[in-house]
Amino acid sequence: MSSDTTPTPELDLWVEERHRDIVGARFKVLRTLFSGTSEYQKVDVVESAGFGKMLFNDGLAMVSERDEFVYHEMIAHVPLFTHPEPKRVLVIGGGDGGTVREVIKHPSVEHCHLVEIDEMVVNACREHIPLTSACLNDKKVQVTIGDGVKFVAETKEKFDLIIVDSTDPIGPAAPLFGKEFYQNVHSCLADGGIVVSQGESVYYEQEMQRSLLSILNNEFSITRLFNYSNLTYPGGLWSFVYASDKRCPLADFDESRVAASGIEFQYYNEYIHRAAFMLPEFQRKALGSTLKPLPK
Amino acid sequence: MSSDTTPTPELDLWVEERHRDIVGARFKVLRTLFSGTSEYQKVDVVESAGFGKMLFNDGLAMVSERDEFVYHEMIAHVPLFTHPEPKRVLVIGGGDGGTVREVIKHPSVEHCHLVEIDEMVVNACREHIPLTSACLNDKKVQVTIGDGVKFVAETKEKFDLIIVDSTDPIGPAAPLFGKEFYQNVHSCLADGGIVVSQGESVYYEQEMQRSLLSILNNEFSITRLFNYSNLTYPGGLWSFVYASDKRCPLADFDESRVAASGIEFQYYNEYIHRAAFMLPEFQRKALGSTLKPLPK
Numbered sequence: 085m086s087s088d089t090t091p092t093p094e095l096d097l098w099v100e101e102r103h104r105d106i107v108g109a110r111f112k113v114l115r116t117l118f119s120g121t122s123e124y125q126k127v128d129v130v131e132s133a134g135f136g137k138m139l140f141n142d143g144l145a146m147v148s149e150r151d152e153f154v155y156h157e158m159i160a161h162v163p164l165f166t167h168p169e170p171k172r173v174l175v176i177g178g179g180d181g182g183t184v185r186e187v188i189k190h191p192s193v194e195h196c197h198l199v200e201i202d203e204m205v206v207n208a209c210r211e212h213i214p215l216t217s218a219c220l221n222d223k224k225v226q227v228t229i230g231d232g233v234k235f236v237a238e239t240k241e242k243f244d245l246i247i248v249d250s251t252d253p254i255g256p257a258a259p260l261f262g263k264e265f266y267q268n269v270h271s272c273l274a275d276g277g278i279v280v281s282q283g284e285s286v287y288y289e290q291e292m293q294r295s296l297l298s299i300l301n302n303e304f305s306i307t308r309l310f311n312y313s314n315l316t317y318p319g320g321l322w323s324f325v326y327a328s329d330k331r332c333p334l335a336d337f338d339e340s341r342v343a344a345s346g347i348e349f350q351y352y353n354e355y356i357h358r359a360a361f362m363l364p365e366f367q368r369k370a371l372g373s374t375l376k377p378l379p380k
Numbered sequence: 381m382s383s384d385t386t387p388t389p390e391l392d393l394w395v396e397e398r399h400r401d402i403v404g405a406r407f408k409v410l411r412t413l414f415s416g417t418s419e420y421q422k423v424d425v426v427e428s429a430g431f432g433k434m435l436f437n438d439g440l441a442m443v444s445e446r447d448e449f450v451y452h453e454m455i456a457h458v459p460l461f462t463h464p465e466p467k468r469v470l471v472i473g474g475g476d477g478g479t480v481r482e483v484i485k486h487p488s489v490e491h492c493h494l495v496e497i498d499e500m501v502v503n504a505c506r507e508h509i510p511l512t513s514a515c516l517n518d519k520k521v522q523v524t525i526g527d528g529v530k531f532v533a534e535t536k537e538k539f540d541l542i543i544v545d546s547t548d549p550i551g552p553a554a555p556l557f558g559k560e561f562y563q564n565v566h567s568c569l570a571d572g573g574i575v576v577s578q579g580e581s582v583y584y585e586q587e588m589q590r591s592l593l594s595i596l597n598n599e600f601s602i603t604r605l606f607n608y609s610n611l612t613y614p615g616g617l618w619s620f621v622y623a624s625d626k627r628c629p630l631a632d633f634d635e636s637r638v639a640a641s642g643i644e645f646q647y648y649n650e651y652i653h654r655a656a657f658m659l660p661e662f663q664r665k666a667l668g669s670t671l672k673p674l675p676k
Binding site: 098100104105106107108109110111112132133134135151153154286287311313314315319320321349350351352353355356358359360362363364365366368378 | 394396400401402403404405406407408428429430431447449450582583607609610611615616617645646647648649651652654655656658659660661662664674
């Protein structure tokens with residue numbers, strides 16, 4: 085469907101994301117704003133009835149204006165309030181810009197480099213979802229269209245924080261869930277640096293979570309997994325993985341910095357920061373020995 | 381649809397629960413096990429492809445075998461591990477039996493009284509969902525088919541814990557969200573007693589959460605709200621409300637009792653107990669002054 089055949093609002097139009105052919109999430113759509121196929125994936129932006137504008141990659145919901153704050157605040161502020169003075173941040177993926185928007189709210193951040201493989205995602209979001217993309221014009225922000233896997237293999241730059249803001253481990257994002265990628269991420273981190281990555285569904289992707297944690301456990305001395313709940317992703321409860329050689333997001337977290345920052349949050353706060361690392365029992369059991377014990 | 385017209389498994393059959401006509405959750409159905417209309421509501425039990433057997437009241441998903449443990453463990457164990465020695469428990473609603481199943485895992489509990497208004501729910505679950513209903517035959521359990529609103533207005537019995545395991549505040553459950561009901565609940569509590577109630581969706585029902593907390597704030601000196609994430613309810617992230625005149629679920633919680641109990645959990649644990657009370661910022665703002673500050 086191209087944008088010149090946008091249906092009239094009178095149609096009872098719904099977009100559905102099916103998961104494993106057992107469950108489907110449907111969103112009522114008012115109209116299609118953009119539809120294209122890049123070298124990497126199908127990219128669609130729709131205006132929904134209840135969730136604002138929504139970005140879909142290969143038919144999977146990536147961003148909705150209604151609840152994007154949950155994902156973007158949690159992937160950014162948990163590591164940024166753990167590191168005492170993050171200056172240089174690399175975001176791999178995240179072409180919608182929402183993660184970058186949260187990163188540059190921290191006054192210590194001098195430089196935020198976004199490396200997104202798919203220019204169509206960046207352009208579609210720049211045109212249709214300024215809520216997340218407007219920050220990409222900020223003077224602290226550098227946008228590179230390129231392969232994040234190659235970037236971390238080749239760059240000589242060091243970063244205090246690397247955020248892997250990826251789609252699911254299929255298609256262009258698959259190497260972002262592999263061992264070699266994280267070895268390179270490790271060598272791009274400055275002393276005391278942190279990496280945080282999109283960690284998939286708590287209920288549906290336990291094997292992937294174990295795999296990601298295993299890779300990180302081989303590379304880093306501190307690894308953790310933390311959860312968040314949103315409206316848009318299948319099953320609602322999803323995770324991020326966290327790794328660092330020096331900084332524990334619980335033991336090294338100074339909660340007084342949160343209020344002192346003056347940043348306005350919608351989901352994150354000093355209570356949620358700690359609570360997000362407290363996992364339900366079935367998840368702890370499924371992760372088994374890949375999950376390191378909490379600090380005393 | 382009656383049970384003698386059960387469709388063959390070959391049909392691509394889905395049941396959909398729509399929420400405010402902006403979002404729909406669809407579950408693939410293998411066959412209908414029960415379908416009836418009681419004095420109070422439509423009652424359906426289906427066998428789903430990915431979520432086991434599911435109970436629907438008036439088309440709204442109430443129970444799925446896949447994730448019912450989340451709701452039932454959290455509504456029961458949070459208050460039962462806060463009260464030092466709960467002996468007598470009243471469950472209003474909850475005709476599927478899942479809450480009672482968790483309550484009687486606590487050895488201190490001598491008597492658990494279930495008061496469910498709709499006999500059809502109890503009978504359908506007894507026949508088709510033994511996972512939740514088998515416990516209703518336990519010798520500690522008394523099942524009364526009757527109106528919980530009348531029960532708490534008339535009984536002279538006292539309870540250490542009252543659990544309001546209700547459907548949404550429409551139809552037969554509407555009075556369970558009212559002021560008079562909670563005044564009567566209050567007078568049925570023994571000294572140091574606790575009430576916990578189904579508290580609706582975090583993302584979609586903020587006005588209802590404020591209303592429930594306001595009613596409880598007028599009656600009880602300690603009130604709180606805690607969250608859980610499941611797969612079945614719209615938006616995933618839902619709440620329970622908590623009230624007591626004496627016992628705070630954070631300050632009075634002795635986490636060593638959890639492991640010592642020997643109870644096997646799937647969702648609840650000593651970490652989740654505390655973390656569930658840490659609310660996202662948008663929820664804290666929406667609840668405003670109805671949300672009491674956390675203890676130091």
